[in-house]
Amino acid sequence: EIVLTQSPATxxxxxxxxxxxxxxxxxxxxxxxxxxxxxxxQAPRLLIYDTSNRATxxxxxxxxxxxxxEFTLTISSLEPEDFxxxxxxxxxxxxxxxxxxxxxxxxx
Amino acid sequence: xxxxVESGGGLVQPGGSLRLSCAASGFTFNSFAMTWVxxxxxxxxxxxxxxxxxxxxxxxxxxxxxxxxxxxxxSKNTLYLxxxxxxxxxxxxxxxxxxxxxxxxxYFDNWGQGTLVTVSS
Numbered sequence: 001e002i003v004l005t006q007s008p009a010t011x012x013x014x015x016x017x018x019x020x021x022x023x024x025x026x027x028x029x030x031x032x033x034x035x036x037x038x039x040x041x042q043a044p045r046l047l048i049y050d051t052s053n054r055a056t057x058x059x060x061x062x063x064x065x066x067x068x069x070e071f072t073l074t075i076s077s078l079e080p081e082d083f084x085x086x087x088x089x090x091x092x093x094x095x096x097x098x099x100x101x102x103x104x105x106x107x108x
Numbered sequence: 109x110x111x112x113v114e115s116g117g118g119l120v121q122p123g124g125s126l127r128l129s130c131a132a133s134g135f136t137f138n139s140f141a142m143t144w145v146x147x148x149x150x151x152x153x154x155x156x157x158x159x160x161x162x163x164x165x166x167x168x169x170x171x172x173x174x175x176x177x178x179x180x181x182x183s184k185n186t187l188y189l190x191x192x193x194x195x196x197x198x199x200x201x202x203x204x205x206x207x208x209x210x211x212x213x214x215y216f217d218n219w220g221q222g223t224l225v226t227v228s229s
Binding site: 033039043044045046049055056087089094096097098099101102 | 155203225
């Protein structure tokens, strides 16, 4: 089973700042990583797939990079609506599909 | 507009059974793999089970094997999860999710609002 480790667990930033979220895989998953955003009381929303492709309707301030075992989600300038929990997910080696434990981006 | 509406959750005693449903609309249901993902209270996302677009192949997390059965009724555009021998650690919000592309690419671009399963005596 591929274990995805996200860091940090919590990121405290102010609106307008840059957010950098990390996802590390226990073995190579090539480029097959997605990122989701989840706000309280809502279902997850797909942001990025295959490391760097933005899903439909996702603003350009969200970008993804990486390959192999190290992946990054960057939010270039935080908007008030971006404060949420973010999960990475891999699809290279499944079953099982696996998600990271999440990074909470909170207002500083 | 894609819509996924789950139902069937509730309070059940350990060892009991529930059948979750997910009514799908706004897309060609028999062209996309479908998946159940759960989230225990205050916890992260956990994949539970997936089914091919044609219903012929199914996949389960280890803890669900032998207890849960995923299925789909194309005539009703509905996804199901039959859950037997429920345990306290099955307590979670269960989401159904649609694959983002018409193959087994296993990213999820549409999710329902979830249905809550509580297993407690």
